[in-house]
Amino acid sequence: MLGKSLVSPISTVDSVTRLCFSTPCIGTAKSGAVCSNVSFSYQPAKYMIMDVRRQSPYPRKWEIHSTSQVESLVLSDDDKKTWEACRQALSMFSFSDEEQDKMLGKAFGHIHSPYWGEDRKKEVPNIDTVNEILEYLRTLGLSNDDLSKLLKKFPEVLGCNLEQELKTNVQLLEKEWGIQGKSLRNLLLRNPKVLGYNVDCKGDCIAKCTRCWVRF
Incomplete structure (x- = not known):
């Protein structure tokens, strides 16, 4: 039996689209019996930290999901504490948890960003690095x-990179x-990407446009 709810395309932008169906039980004496209910949901642009509980002797792992970007990261308990510390460093700017996760995800390769191209490898954000960058930016007024x-x-x-990119570019x-x-x-508020420029093709394109001084 298939149950399906039709929703206006306009209303699905920020809403949850959910499909639910029941699977008949195989090999049961009652032909009409139902053994499971399966529910799938899609939540656009939602970023969340989930506690994944497994029936196994291994340590718990934590997953950060971006359902819209199809990216995920499995974190150990220690790495989760580091991620949480970085989120706390961003909380003073009144960002939501989802915004914090999205920012960290883009900065450290867990959510695809055209800025990095294919160069950015996934890594767990370092709280010392995040704090050092924020403090340095404050020294710029x-x-x-x-x-x-x-x-x-x-x-x-x-x-x-604080030393090789931010400080060098300033x-x-x-x-x-x-x-x-x-x-x-005023320049940094208008074009903050200048802080991360690390190549200068001098007009002879080397396909590094998002990080090239030619854009300045």
């Missing part, structure tokens, strides 16, 4: 409100173009 806007526009900054902006102080703040 960015308030918490500024950082909130910057992170929404460019969460990948948390996965950039020094280059000052040395080559005299951009510093308020001008630097």
Whole structure:
């Protein structure tokens, strides 16, 4: 028996689409018996941390799912604590749990981001690295409100290299173009991706456009 609920395409953007069906029991004496109810659900753009409980002697694992991006990461208990600590570092900007997971996912390769191309390998975010980057950005004259806007526009900054990319690029902006102080703040709010530029094709494309100074 198949039960199906029809929903308007417009109303499914932020809603849950759920299909449920029952499977007849095989080999039972009663032909009409039902042995299971199976429910599948699809929740667009939802990011969540799930406790996966298994009937096994192995340590518990934690999974971070992005159902819209078809990405997942299995975390040990220790790695989950690290992830949670990074989320806590972002909580001061009033992001929701889903927004925090999405930002960390994009920054550290668990959710596909065109910014990285195929170069970004998955890794568990490091709380020390995240804090160091946030503190460095504050030294550039960015308030918490500024950082909130910057992170929404460019969460990948948390996965950039502090010494080789962020600090090097800020020094280059000052040395080559005299951009510093308020001008630097305005630039970073307008185009924060400049913090992660690491190539300069000088007009001869090398297919690294998302991280190339030619975009500046």
